[in-house]
Amino acid sequence: MENKLDLIALLAYVDPAYLSYTEWVNVGMALKYEGYTASDWESWSSRDGVRYRPGECFKKWTSFEGTGSPVTGATITKMAKDNGWLPRSSSREEHELGWDDEIAGGDYVVVDKNWIEGKEVHEPSVWNPVQQMTTYLSTLFEASENVGYVTDTWQDDEGKYLPTKGAYDRTAGELIQALNQCDGDIGSVLGDCKPEAGAWIRFNPLDGKGVKNDNVTEFRYALVESDTMDIEKQNAIMRELELPIAVMVYSGGKSLHAIVKVDAANYDEYRKRVDYLYEICKKNGLNIDKQNRNPSRLSRMPGVERNGKKQFIVDTNIGKNSWTEWNEWIEGVNDDLPDPENLTDYWNDMPKLAPPLIHGVLRQGHKMLMAGPSKAGKSFALIELSIAIAEGDKWMGWQCTKGKVLYANLELDRASCLHRFKDVYQAVGLPPTNLANIDIWNLRGKSVPMDKLAPKLIRRAAKKGYIAIIIDPIYKVLTGDENSADQMAHFTNQFDKIATELGASVIYCHHHSKGSQGGKKSMDRASGSGVFARDPDALIDLVELEVTEALLKQEENKSTCAVYQRYFTEYNPKYLLDHVSQDDLLSAKAMENHAKLAIYNTELASAHEEINRVLAAVRGRSAWRVEGTLREYAKFAPVNMWFQYPVHRVDDVGSLKDIDPEGEGNKPPWQKAIGKRKDKAKEDRRSKAEEFEDAVNNCNMGEPPTLKDLAEWFSSTGKPVAERTIRDWVTKHGFMVDKNNGSVVVKKNDGDDH
Structure with a gap:
């Protein structure tokens, strides 16, 4: 019995109207294989109002015989998953969703359809078609916007009533004014509709030239409709999802028509937002007809009757106030962030650190x-x-x-x-x-x-x-x-x-x-x-470190000695032990002299060739310092290394420890402070000399000034300056005083005594 209830619940996610004949038959075969009855299949199939024929399921049921490869309940499970059903234990992959992303996994599930209670839809106690239509128009449209609507219909081969192109050249304001003056006869304004068919209206404004997507002037609303479940559950799910619904209309049939605010800037954004909206609805149990996604789509008009049932406004301004507010909310309730943890729970049993x-x-x-x-x-x-x-x-x-x-x-x-x-x-x-x-x-x-x-x-x-x-x-x-x-x-x-x-x-x-x-x-x-x-x-x-010429010479010497030592070890180790001192091992010149005495010319020539290669490699080296900032470990001491194509080698002997990086280098603070003070002093000296020369040139209208003229000039700033101080400045800044006439002569002091 438990399994039976599970499969029936899964079928709520599968709309028979969208299945091929083979898929529909497979559902019946799966139900029979899992122990269900023809009545279960019949009840589910009746949701397809176009193709359903009473009694047909019972006739087919008797023809289903067992085979070596039966159709099982897994077929229904897959169909349900493809249409949004997920096991309650499904995990959610955490990621930020963009308009172009596919909504996958268990994300954005707000409603558990199996547990939500239906919300009843009540027909208005007082039937006022004019009020229904004026409310609809004033809620969705500006007075100057053109409205498309259809009251004329035609019948197809199966006798189904379908809408014609309808009218589209009247504004909402014109329609509301005419409705208010029609004495309750909305047919005199909109045209009479067949009571068997009802009437339709377009929810986005048009340009008055046609009824295609290209004629839509504002991509303001989208239609959300699902006729695969009870009206009460549709109503409950739409409200539970907090959809930003401007108007919700009962269609007079199997569904509610929710006119949802999408507020798109253009058609491309409209498509993306509607796809996003439909996927969210699908994840939460509302299988939306994808044909409803067009911005010029018709929806059911309130204020008329259809097959003895009224098409009426259920509610206005439901859920969130805008698309943006709803989108932020739907993202927020599905963040899947972990709950806070209390430290006392783990103090004595800390989790293991990553290796x-x-x-x-x-x-x-x-x-x-x-x-x-x-x-x-x-x-x-x-x-x-x-x-x-x-x-x-x-x-x-x-x-x-x-x-x-x-x-x-x-x-x-x-x-x-x-x-x-x-x-x-x-x-x-x-x-x-x-x-x-x-x-x-x-x-x-x-x-x-x-x-x-x-x-x-x-x-x-x-x-x-x-x-x-x-x-x-x-x-x-x-x-x-x-x-x-x-x-x-x-x-x-x-x-x-x-x-x-x-x-x-x-x-x-x-x-x-x-x-x-x-x-x-x-x-x-x-x-x-x-x-x-x-x-x-x-x-x-x-x-990078600045390698000095002295350091390169030292490295060349070291590398040369290493080559000679290796050749001695291979060709004359006894001489190396008896005649080469520790000091000689560190001198390229000494090692060369020993090599001329103790190594045959052939090996010596080979050593010289290798030394030339080694010296070229040394000149091709670059020096580097590795520093770091660590989050999990204590700071490490800088690591110095040479890069000699194609590898880095750590400087284990400390040749690079005192070398500064290129540029300013890592000087200690006291050295940097001295440098800054010297630079400031030079700048001050330049500015004082320039200031004094400016005074000489200007304090006496361009004529050579006296010491008194200069003293008055500098004293004018508020602080008195003595002539004795002016004399000091004359000498300090490279001028001299002409003793013959007492004026300050603007010329460099050349050593003559005046």
Whole structure:
């Protein structure tokens, strides 16, 4: 009995009027197979007012015989799901819905149709057709807007009454005035309609030239109608959904006609909003006839009769006040946000933290951004990270957890990317024992915006067991203005979706802003909005160091000594032990002299060739400092490293520890303060000299001034200035006093004594 009730409830979601003959028969066969009666099938089939024939279901029922592949209740379940039914335990995928999105899963379900109680519809106690029509017109239209309506009908082959084109060249104001003067005879205003057919009216204003969609002047309303359930339940569901209904009309048949406010700016927006509206209704048990979606659609006119039943206004201004208010409400009641948790519930039983991916830097399922300028080798660093995760090795000195990684390559062509992985593998010196842990998704020329890429990536990566997803670089999939905080927040939210859905860390790189970066904090160097630096759980930033000539010479010496030492070890180890001191091991010149004595010319020539290659490589190096901002771990000490194509190598010996980044550098505050004071003093000196020269040129109408003239000039500002002070300024600012006539001569002091 329990199963029977379930299937009958499911059939409430399936409208027989929209099924093909085969689908209709399959429902009957499924019901019979599951133990239902022909009466159940008959009752459901009667909802199709056009094709239903009494007794036909009972005739078909007897012909249904068992087969090896029977039609079961699963057929009805699928039909119900396709029309909006969902098990009460269905989970909801959390996402923000746009007008172009498909409403899927269990989202936006406000009404449980199986539990809602019907709300009765009452016919007006006093029948006043004029009042019905004037209320309808004044609610939906401005007085100057043209209204389309139909009272004339014709019959098709099955005897069904259908509307003609009707009238469309009269305004709402004209109609209301005529109705108020018709003495209750609305037929004299609108035309008499057949009592068997009723009448229709268009709910959007027209241009007075026709009745097509192109003739609609305002895309203000949409029609919501469902005739697959009792009138009372239709009424209850529409109200429960808080639809912004301007007018609700009883059709005189099987349905209510709700004229819903959509307030669209144009036809394209109208279509999107109506599709959205219909999907919401469908999810909540109202199967809407898609033919009603047109803005020029006819609806039932209130104030007339149809087959002995009145078409009347049930209510006006129901639900939310506007489309915007309703949309915000429908989004809000389905946010699926978790409830607040009380700390006392977990104090003694804390949940486990996510395991580390990069020990001391990043946890699995979290996000990391690598930022740096061009030529920093960011892509090589991310390939190095891919290899370190695949092999369970170190990356920039940090141990990585071993596991599978997906590298999404958006920039390189396929062949170059594959070769680069092999080159880096060989350069870091790791045996490729776990190549199966690295998957590469080559998307050059095929990348799409991140909000479109994220679901595609999730679908492909599901069940692959990745612990890290690396996206390189993000400018290829960047959407919106990178300086806009809200647009970049939407962009970075896509990384949250990937991390949440896959349980994998998401790692991506971004470029620095223009200009010197040395004086900035690590989290302020990334280009664009601060969202980039503040969104990830770990920010790894690369800034270039200014390598001095002395340091390069030191590195050349060190590399040369290493080559000679290796050749001694291979070809004359005894000489190395007996004759080469510790000081000699650190001098390229000393090692060269030893090599000339102890190594054969053939090997020596080979060593010189290798040294030349090593010296060229040293000159091709760049030096970098890695700094970071971490959310889950304590701040780490800066890591210095060399980038020598194609890999980064950590500076373990400390050669780079005292080198400043390019630009201002990271000088201590006291040094920066001294510099600022010196600059200010220079500026003050320039301004004082310019001020004194200006006084000399202007205080005596362009003639050479006396000391007294200058003293009066400077004293005029309110503070007296003595002639003795003026004499000091004359000397200080490069002028001299002509003792012959007592005037100040504007000439540089050349050392002559006047």
